[in-house]
Structures are given as C-alpha cells and as structure tokens.
Amino acid sequence: MPLGPNARRILGLPEPGAWQKKRERDREKRRTKDGPPRETPAANPWEEAARQLKAPAPEQPAQAPAGPTPAAPVPPWSPLEERPGATAARSTGRALLWGTVGLFALLGVKAVVWPGGGADDGKGAAQPGPARTAPAYPxxxxxxxxxxxxxxxxxxxxxxxxxxxxxxxxxxxxxxxxxxxxxxxxxxxxxxxxxxxxxxxxxxxxxxxxxxxxxxxxxxxxxxxxxxxxxxxxxxxxxxxxxxxxxxxxGLPATGPRLPDLPTPEADNKLSERTEDTIRSFFAAYADGGDTETITAPGASVPPLPEGLELVSVVSWTADAGSGETRTGTARVSWSTGGARIEQTYRVGLTRVASASAQRWQVSAVSGGDTPTP
The missing domain is CATH 3.10.450.540 (Nuclear Transport Factor 2; Chain: A,)
Structure with missing residues (x-):
C-alpha cells in the first residue's frame, strides 16, 4: 500500500519521481553547457539539491538581444526552515510507526505458532487451561x-x-x-x-x-x-x-483386616518399678470414683469412671523409655462388671513434680487403648 504525504515526511522519504525529474533537468543543463554529461552514481536527492542551491550561478555569454528573454527556470522545490521540535516529532513518529508494525508482526507469529491460545510449557507446546472439576458428591x-x-x-x-x-x-x-x-x-x-x-x-x-x-x-x-x-x-x-x-x-467379613506395623516402645524398667505404686493407687481411686487429685499432677483433669466397675488388679505396668520431666507408659487393668471380669489397656502420662523435700511422679493424663504417643 503506498504511503501518504504525511507518512513520507515522517519517515524522511521523497515524493515519488521527484529525484528522477531533478536528475533529468541537471543532465539537460550540463549537456547544453559542457556537452554530454558523464555517468555519475545516483546521489541523495536532498544533498544534491542543497549543493545546487549553494553553488554560484554560472555566467552566461553576452549575446545580442534576439527576442524576449526566457524566464529563469523555477527549482522543483525550495528548502523551508525547519521549526523547533520538528526533528524530535519526526523521530517519535517513526518509532511509533515501526513499533506498531513490529507488534502486529509478533501477534501474527503467535497466532500461527500457538493457535489455541494456551499457556506455553517451555517447550513450545500450548497447554490447555485448568479443567473444571465436577461438584463433590454429597x-x-x-x-x-x-x-x-x-x-x-x-x-x-x-x-x-x-x-x-x-x-x-x-x-x-x-x-x-x-x-x-x-x-x-x-x-x-x-x-x-x-x-x-x-x-x-x-x-x-x-x-x-x-x-x-x-x-x-x-x-x-x-x-x-x-x-x-x-x-x-x-x-x-x-x-x-x-x-x-x-x-x-x-454378607459381612468374618474377621477384621490385618494390623499395620506399629512401633513397639522400649521399656524403662527402673522407672516402671519406681512408679508402680503410683499407678496402682491411681486406678484404685479411679475405680472408686473418689478423689484422684492427691495422685494426679497439678492442673490435670481425670473424670471418674461410671458406676458398676470394680478394680480387680493392675495386671502390668510398663513405662516407656525416654527422658525429661514428662513420660508415658502402658497399664493393663482387670475390671469386674456385669458379673464378669474384663481386662483392658490404658495409656498413662506421668509428670515429675518437685517439692522442697522430695520429687515424685504423678499421673497427668489417662486414655484407653494402646495407641502410641506421637
């Protein structure tokens, strides 16, 4: 598509055919004065025009008036003084025009390479957007x-x-x-x-x-x-x-699933012997529903058992190996209820309490089952 006058002026391009016409006129002038012109390479039209304007006019030989004097040839164009800021405006216009052309070129390349408009995975392949997930079943x-x-x-x-x-x-x-x-x-x-x-x-x-x-x-x-x-x-x-x-x-399964491989805590035999009386006293008070505050650590809360349970014995007590002021162990306890005896397992937490005269271990928590402490 041909460019208009404003675009040619911004990009610094001459009018179509202007420099060819100027070149023909210069050749005709030299042919009249000096004979056939020598072949010269094409020059920049603006630089050639500037040199022609600055050069002094050649002297013409005196001749007898033989008729009306021909009018001097009018130059094809005359230089105009450039206004302040015109150069900057022309440069800015060129930059905007070429930037627009480059942007449309990039958009065209993207449309060809990635027609789906998806995200690039870094290897040039378009990836689809996130899939919609179905609503969760109630x-x-x-x-x-x-x-x-x-x-x-x-x-x-x-x-x-x-x-x-x-x-x-x-x-x-x-x-x-x-x-x-x-x-x-x-x-x-x-x-x-x-x-x-x-x-x-x-x-x-x-x-x-x-x-x-x-x-x-x-x-x-x-x-x-x-x-x-x-x-x-x-x-x-x-x-x-x-x-x-x-x-x-x-039908329902006749047996439960196999047990997972649960870790078995190591025993601390010395601590087990040292705290055995504390554990027996606690479960005796626990079964009677009496006061357990004397054998529980400060701040501990252990609700009493329901009625109908009678302590038969503490079958075993084993404190877990460890260190620190807080320890845990496993107690197996036999109860009498409903005319029968039933053996159950408890996890018991211990806390070492110090006074002015001595130190002792007291129960801080109790829960059923043998689930290991995290």
Whole structure:
C-alpha cells in the first residue's frame, strides 16, 4: 500500500519521481553547457539539491538581444526552515510507526505458532487451561438417608404394619409401594445402624453400604449388611437424594483386616518399678470414683469412671523409655462388671513434680487403648 504525504515526511522519504525529474533537468543543463554529461552514481536527492542551491550561478555569454528573454527556470522545490521540535516529532513518529508494525508482526507469529491460545510449557507446546472439576458428591447426605431407610426397612411387626409403612414413606419417592417386598408377617427390631462407604455410579447414582444390628423375634441379635441404592434428583445445588429402589442384603467379613506395623516402645524398667505404686493407687481411686487429685499432677483433669466397675488388679505396668520431666507408659487393668471380669489397656502420662523435700511422679493424663504417643 503506498504511503501518504504525511507518512513520507515522517519517515524522511521523497515524493515519488521527484529525484528522477531533478536528475533529468541537471543532465539537460550540463549537456547544453559542457556537452554530454558523464555517468555519475545516483546521489541523495536532498544533498544534491542543497549543493545546487549553494553553488554560484554560472555566467552566461553576452549575446545580442534576439527576442524576449526566457524566464529563469523555477527549482522543483525550495528548502523551508525547519521549526523547533520538528526533528524530535519526526523521530517519535517513526518509532511509533515501526513499533506498531513490529507488534502486529509478533501477534501474527503467535497466532500461527500457538493457535489455541494456551499457556506455553517451555517447550513450545500450548497447554490447555485448568479443567473444571465436577461438584463433590454429597456423601454425608447419602449416608444419612441410607441409615434412616435401613432402620425403617429392616424393622417390621405383623400386628402393626402401618408403622413400617409410615417410616418408609418419609424417605421414599411418592407413589412407591411401602411394603418393598415384605409379605406382612413376622417381627424384627433394629437395634443399631452404621452407614459405611459410598460407591458412586453413573447418572448421579450411588450405592451406600450400611451395617445394621437386628433382633428377630425368634433368634438372637446379629449384624447384617445392606446395600442401599440412592441418586440425586438433579445436578443443581437444590438437588435432593432419593432411594431409587429395593436394597439388597449382603454378607459381612468374618474377621477384621490385618494390623499395620506399629512401633513397639522400649521399656524403662527402673522407672516402671519406681512408679508402680503410683499407678496402682491411681486406678484404685479411679475405680472408686473418689478423689484422684492427691495422685494426679497439678492442673490435670481425670473424670471418674461410671458406676458398676470394680478394680480387680493392675495386671502390668510398663513405662516407656525416654527422658525429661514428662513420660508415658502402658497399664493393663482387670475390671469386674456385669458379673464378669474384663481386662483392658490404658495409656498413662506421668509428670515429675518437685517439692522442697522430695520429687515424685504423678499421673497427668489417662486414655484407653494402646495407641502410641506421637
């Protein structure tokens, strides 16, 4: 696309064809005066024009007037005095023009190399933007619904079938047959329900495992497993969960999982012997529900045990190896309750308390189980 007059003036370019015309006129003048001109290399049009203007006009030979005197040739252009700041404005305009051209060139290269507009991974490959994550499934709501449904579904009484029907109607979709396969006979009570894992499926559906302790009228209580199918009514934030159909009774594992490799603390035999009487006195007062402040460290709070427990003996006490003013150990204690004896394990914390006359260890905390101290 040709440049306009303003752009040529800013970039310092001559008018199209101006310097060629000037060159032809100079050749004609020299041919008239000196004969055929010598071939000279093309000069800068502005420098050539400046030299022509500064050079003195050549003397013409006197001739007799033979007619009207021809008018002097008019130069193709005349120099104008440049205004202050014009050079700076011209330089700034050139810089802006070339900068714009360079910017559009870079944008064109980027569009060709990275047409997707993604982020560069440093190897020239465009990476996609962060993917949208699906909303989390309402696991807690699914477990709560499945537990409530299980309690209503596994309890029945042939003398009061309406009780079961009303309980199921509160958690089933409208127009669902409340019997859900029950023939209306027998009696069974649900003693406890424990919701478990939620397994997601397609179309916003899921399966919830529930463990229930049931007591048939003619058999002892037992634990059973129930898989309850549920689904979200919609994908929006106002969606609810619903039971989609009859569940299925499943078996439960006969044994628990294998234990992990837990560290076994080393024993401090000397500290175990030194603090054995303190541990026995503490558990005796602990079982009686009496005052334990005399054998607990200052600031310690150990609530008393419930009624019905009687201490049989402290079977064993082992203090863990360590150092410092605070230590921990394991106690195995035998209790008498419900007409039987039962042995349990406790983790006991000890703190060394100093007085003006002596030092002694006192109980600072107690918790059930054998979980190691962090």
């Amino acid at each position: 696991v807690a709501d699914a477990q709560a619904l499945a537990a409530r449904f299980t309690h209503a579904y596994l309890a029945w009484d042939e003398d009061a079938p309406q009780v079961r029907a009303a309980a199921l109607a509160a958690v089933l979709p409208p127009d669902t047959a409340p019997a859900l396969g029950w023939d209306g006979k027998g009696r069974q009570t649900v003693l406890a329900v424990q919701p478990g894992p939620v397994t997601r499926a397609a179309h916003r559906a899921a399966r919830v495992r529930v463990e229930a302790l049931v007591k048939p009228d003619t058999a002892p209580a037992r634990w059973v497993g129930l898989d309850v199918p549920v689904a979200q009514t919609a994908s929006t934030g106002s969606a609810r969960l619903a039971v989609t159909g009859p569940p299925g009774l499943v």
